[in-house]
Amino acid sequence: KRQRMDRISLRVGIACKEGDTIESRVKTWGNIGGMEYILSNEDGIREGVVQLAREADLLVDADHSPSATLDCVLSFTLTGTLLHEAFGHAVEADLVISNESILAGRIGEKVAAECISMEDDPTIPIFGHYSYDHESIKAQRTILVKEGILKSFLHSRETAAFLDAPLTGHCKAEFYSNAPIVRQGNTVLLPQDYSLPELLDIKNGLFLGDSAGGQVNVGEGTFTFGTQYTREITNGELGRYLKGCSLSGNILETMKKVDAVGKEAEAGTGGCGKGQMDLQGRLVPNIRVREVMIGGRGG
Numbered sequence: 265k266r267q268r269m270d271r272i273s274l275r276v277g278i279a280c281k282e283g284d285t286i287e288s289r290v291k292t293w294g295n296i297g298g299m300e301y302i303l304s305n306e307d308g309i310r311e312g313v314v315q316l317a318r319e320a321d322l323l324v325d326a327d328h329s330p331s332a333t334l335d336c337v338l339s340f341t342l343t344g345t346l347l348h349e350a351f352g353h354a355v356e357a358d359l360v361i362s363n364e365s366i367l368a369g370r371i372g373e374k375v376a377a378e379c380i381s382m383e384d385d386p387t388i389p390i391f392g393h394y395s396y397d398h399e400s401i402k403a404q405r406t407i408l409v410k411e412g413i414l415k416s417f418l419h420s421r422e423t424a425a426f427l428d429a430p431l432t433g434h435c436k437a438e439f440y441s442n443a444p445i446v447r448q449g450n451t452v453l454l455p456q457d458y459s460l461p462e463l464l465d466i467k468n469g470l471f472l473g474d475s476a477g478g479q480v481n482v483g484e485g486t487f488t489f490g491t492q493y494t495r496e497i498t499n500g501e502l503g504r505y506l507k508g509c510s511l512s513g514n515i516l517e518t519m520k521k522v523d524a525v526g527k528e529a530e531a532g533t534g535g536c537g538k539g540q541m542d543l544q545g546r547l548v549p550n551i552r553v554r555e556v557m558i559g560g561r562g563g
Contacts, residue, residue, distance in 0.1 A: 280320040287323035289316040294533035329509035329560040335469040336556040340530040344546030345475040350487040356446040357423035366485030376519035382409040386449030391533040392545030398444040401433035438540035450545035456525035471495040488512040510559040526550040
């Protein structure tokens, strides 16, 4: 099978310096297609860049985030990072059969809160879209988690045969000279019933801003991610900006601590370097997680 797929992305980084302090904000816009995507979203991107500049300026003088265990609301990009990096890689069946995934042998078990229903769907026309994988398997929606119960892994022909499971169409290679490996397509978290004000119904907590990378050990089930900024939440209201923080935890424990999922999903871009580079999409709402372990970058 042959398919031509054009993708476009625009990554904007803005840094602000005062004395020895430098703070930055970075955001990426992208989708399948060409320049028409950028041109049709020009006003929104322009407004987004202005917001990045304003936030970078605020963060230079902002206090550090606390080091504590707090209730938190995660931004769209951080939710996408958590689901792709910490959980998404754990459902890739090549890692499962090599005993490198915390989810090995857990099909049918409760692995997340009941409000979590997660899929991988390359057929959705966002950044990770494709029609066939590189083993000529037709792309399809794969239910990974339904109401907290693990339903499926993502498969290549080899892993599906090894685990006696249906093909899912999730095997890709970066170049023709690479052997295809199991990869995610579009990570999807199904929206639920909570508006943003309802998600923010926390007495004292943090809104965790855009992702700033991190580390995951899929076999041990642990992760640490950074944020570009945080904001205080006091009595359900967003407060002042704070510098970025780190959040750490166990994948399964954290997924079970999600107690609310937003009703508005945002599409985002993603890149992944699992030995080979690949591009994926994210379609996720905000989530609220109870008792997240936060580390302020300044102590």
